[in-house]
Amino acid sequence: MLIRNVRPWGEAASDIVLDGDRITEVRPHDSSMPVADGDVDGRGRLLLPSFSDVHVHLDSSRIGLPFREHTGAPGVWGMMMNDRRNWRNTDVPHAEIVAGTLEAMIARGTTRVRSYAQVDVDCKLEKFESVMAAKERFAGHADVQVMTFPQAGILREEGTLAYLEESLKQGADVMGGIDPCQLDRNPAKHLDIVFGLAEKYQVEVDIHLHEPGALGVFSTDLVIERVRALGMQGKVTMSHAYDLGAVNEATTQRLIDTFAELDISMASVAPAAPHQLPLVRLVEAGVRFGLGEDGQRDYWSPYGNCDMLDRTWQLAFTNGYRRDDLIELALAVATTGGASIMSHDVTRPTGVGDRPGVAVGDRADLLLVDGETPSSAVMDRGTDRTVLHDGRIVADGLNVIGL
Known part of the structure; x- marks a missing residue:
């Protein structure tokens, strides 16, 4: 799966490659690349751990x-x-x-x-x-x-x-x-x-x-x-x-x-x-x-x-x-x-500037949510959300899917 045009922890627009339940690549967003079947359109949203x-x-x-x-x-x-x-x-x-x-x-x-x-x-x-x-x-x-x-x-x-x-x-x-x-x-x-x-x-x-x-x-x-x-x-x-x-x-x-x-x-x-x-x-x-x-x-x-x-x-x-x-x-x-x-396999935050959970090798339990920055997402609590568990979309637009 490719998650296109998201901002991990509010950073630069990126494309995220998943293989099964893991993140395998984080690369700069390429707007010229055609959207393939199965890709997720991030639309510039924030990417956070779920x-x-x-x-x-x-x-x-x-x-x-x-x-x-x-x-x-x-x-x-x-x-x-x-x-x-x-x-x-x-x-x-x-x-x-x-x-x-x-x-x-x-x-x-x-x-x-x-x-x-x-x-x-x-x-x-x-x-x-x-x-x-x-x-x-x-x-x-x-x-x-x-x-x-x-x-x-x-x-x-x-x-x-x-x-x-x-x-x-x-x-x-x-x-x-x-x-x-x-x-x-x-x-x-x-x-x-x-x-x-x-x-x-x-x-x-x-x-x-x-x-x-x-x-x-x-x-x-x-x-x-x-x-x-x-x-x-x-x-x-x-x-x-x-x-x-x-x-x-x-x-x-x-x-x-x-x-x-x-x-x-x-x-x-x-x-x-x-x-x-x-x-x-x-x-x-x-x-x-x-x-x-x-x-x-x-x-x-x-x-x-x-x-x-x-x-x-x-x-x-x-x-x-x-x-x-x-x-x-x-x-x-x-x-x-x-x-x-x-699960001790998950990396815990270890300081004020630590932002784990969306790097290569991390489990693909992820949340795409609208917001200018992570702080603004906490303040505004937007509803444009896509939720992934083990590399699979399980909810979108505040509705669970795949039941």
């Missing part, structure tokens, strides 16, 4: 359903109980809502997804099975990792552990954990179960951490201990963890250095939180950092619209970025940053 949403709750989505009043109570437990009371109250089968949300994400440029799938004594494996079915349905359009996730904790309700283990037997890709101190109130036991199951089934770990300040650092240090003891470098992600920078500068630097040393990744949903570990310093230290949309118009929050370009804007905005190179860093995080968490 998006990677590495923190999304497909299982709780209400995308495609009527907007409703938000009724959630404060705190993880209150929000979760609100979800329990409401998630079945729709005429649309749950699996269709999940699949429709994933389809909308692909249509807007996301081809790599790590989704939570809630498993507990209320929903049992129903939500997990819906996410697994969507993964299978769109296997040719996106890489999807499914995380079995104890949203209600592991220890609070008898029977949860059995459902979690069954989901791992059925093919969950990642073992999730959540707030070991605040929710389960037994952090050592909670994390021993999480890491024990991950080791048993040879999957990665993702810890969903809302805990504040020193408490969050304490839980994180327990995670670090287990990464070292079990040799799980490169297999653990801290998600949210938005208050780890609240203690002091020495602790902040220690965590950045340790995450880099042990290849512990971070995933953010770009909250307006003042004490996050600083993004630029994390990236420059070599920490894999990804972005996600979290829940999408669900019973937890009315935010989220399946568009990672919107969430990239939010990441730049909440970090106070105005310079183009910093806004483009947010875009690099939203694309190859998350992809490098899902």
Whole structure:
């Protein structure tokens, strides 16, 4: 395939040659060359790596359903109980809502997804099975990792552990954990179960951490201990963890250095939180950092619209970025940053000026989008988009094709 007349990361007009699922040549655009069958007309659009949403709750989505009043109570437990009371109250089968949300994400440029799938004594494996079915349905359009996730904790309700283990037997890709101190109130036991199951089934770990300040650092240090003891470098992600920078500068630097040393990744949903570990310093230290949309118009929050370009804007905005190179860093995080968490074969951004993902040898997971520059694309969030996965067009004009 030849992609004609595109601007990789906003640079000069180029023609991109693909062979299967890889970029094999990037050359100056030749306007005199006739258009052949199978060529893609870039029309001068930007060429970027496709998006990677590495923190999304497909299982709780209400995308495609009527907007409703938000009724959630404060705190993880209150929000979760609100979800329990409401998630079945729709005429649309749950699996269709999940699949429709994933389809909308692909249509807007996301081809790599790590989704939570809630498993507990209320929903049992129903939500997990819906996410697994969507993964299978769109296997040719996106890489999807499914995380079995104890949203209600592991220890609070008898029977949860059995459902979690069954989901791992059925093919969950990642073992999730959540707030070991605040929710389960037994952090050592909670994390021993999480890491024990991950080791048993040879999957990665993702810890969903809302805990504040020193408490969050304490839980994180327990995670670090287990990464070292079990040799799980490169297999653990801290998600949210938005208050780890609240203690002091020495602790902040220690965590950045340790995450880099042990290849512990971070995933953010770009909250307006003042004490996050600083993004630029994390990236420059070599920490894999990804972005996600979290829940999408669900019973937890009315935010989220399946568009990672919107969430990239939010990441730049909440970090106070105005310079183009910093806004483009947010875009690099939203694309190859998350992809490098899902697959270490993907080159992660390593600094403010690093723009990976569209060079010879890179996987042809690509997004063509209208915009004067990458920064303007983040600001304007245009709709003239063509999406490629593994060198094949999977969406165009905000519609998925090839189903």
